[in-house]
Amino acid sequence: MATIKDVARMAGVSIGTVDRVLNNRGRVARETFRRVQQAIEELNYSPNLTARHLSMAKAINFGVMMPRVDQDSGYWAMPQSGIARAARDLAFHKVSAQHFYFDRHCPDSFERCCRKVRSAELDGLLIAPVLSRPAQRFLDTMTDENHTAVVLFDSRVEADGRYTFVGQDPFDSGVVAGKMLRILMRTTGTVVVITVGTDDYHLERRAEGIQHFFVDTPAVRIEQISLVEGPGIDPNAELTRRLPRDLAGVEGIFVTNALSHIMVEYIQKQGEARHIPLIAYDLIPQNIAYLREGKIDFVISQEPETQGYEALYELYRQVVLGSAPAETIGMPIELVTRENLDSYLNARPDSL
Secondary structure, eight states: OOOHHHHHHHHTSOHHHHHHHHHTOSOOOHHHHHHHHHHHHHHTOOOOHHHHHHHHHSOEEEEEEEEOTTSGGGTTHHHHHHHHHHHHHHGGGTEEEEEEEEOTTOHHHHHHHHHHHHHSOOSEEEEOOOSHHHHHHHHHHHHHHOOOEEEEESOOOOOSSOOEEEEOOHHHHHHHHHHHHHHHOSSOOEEEEEEEOSOOHHHHHHHHHHHHHTTTOTTSEEEEEEEOOSTTOOHHHHHHHHSOSOOTTEEEEEESSSTTHHHHHHHHHTTOOSOOOEEEESOOHHHHHHHHTTSSOEEEEOOHHHHHHHHHHHHHHHHTSOOOOOSEEEOOOEEEOTTTHHHHHHHHHHHO
16 A cells, blocks of 8 residues: 555655645645646555544644754754754644754753653654764663654664664765765875764764775875864864864865864964865855855765654654654765755755
8 A cells, every 4th residue: 555655755755745735735836736646646545544533633742852953053953944844744733843952062961851851741752862872871761661752863873772763874974075085185195084072973983984985095094083072162272282283294174074164264274275175064054155165175965954854754654654663764975066056055945
């Protein structure tokens, strides 16, 4: 029997778009409406009326556990936007999202957030487990205490329960970063890999991916730098302490999270006239500006808005529609350059 996910896949749209067509809610472009209707007819799809009745009869409250949106240069506002969009699409089914924010620099803040989540009456939980070890302990406790549906986004951790992960393969994206740097490098030399923070499994795997790419290129030396993060810590001072003042031997730079702009600013302060190839993550405003100026060569987009959107929808499928949990909902490893930036940004709203 065809599902709403099958219809969305055949029509090349999101599940939320199919839902809007089925329920005659919201604005849908004429061509999109035609593709959805055609997919419905070809698949002989009929809505699960029992599930719809259940969703209308009971309000569903999903929890969202994530860092404060002002952290990581505003990166977390992007998945939150996707979650909010999904919640609007699912409001017809009485689905809502309750946010629980923590300071990603403070394990105590995370523990307080965990206590609030445990005491809340939730039908399912989304979590960005960026503090890997505390998140793993929390998820193992959740497994012991109850059977609440849990979906992870942005980062993956190893835990006792079976949870759906929505996001990129971090190792593979690190390999891609290595390949792009090798193309950009004028000669062999040092590649600086900067990780901001020390307890994020996702970032560690990205660093391992780029190391793996260069393992058979001994003429390229990988210099790994882990920067301490948190309130009152000046990343430029940390870079000054950890990097040589003379950057002549550096032929490439890879920053494993969205804070790539701090490396651009450091290079400018050093008065380095030579362009050093730099691979960044995520289209936060600072990275967009430096990409336009040519100071960042490639931004790897992990589609944080789509992650948030798909993560909430996956909870809906599991809790309301009774679908078996997907193991992984993968995000593509997309390379954005100065040349395709505007077309990429213009296409993003339609992808949600």
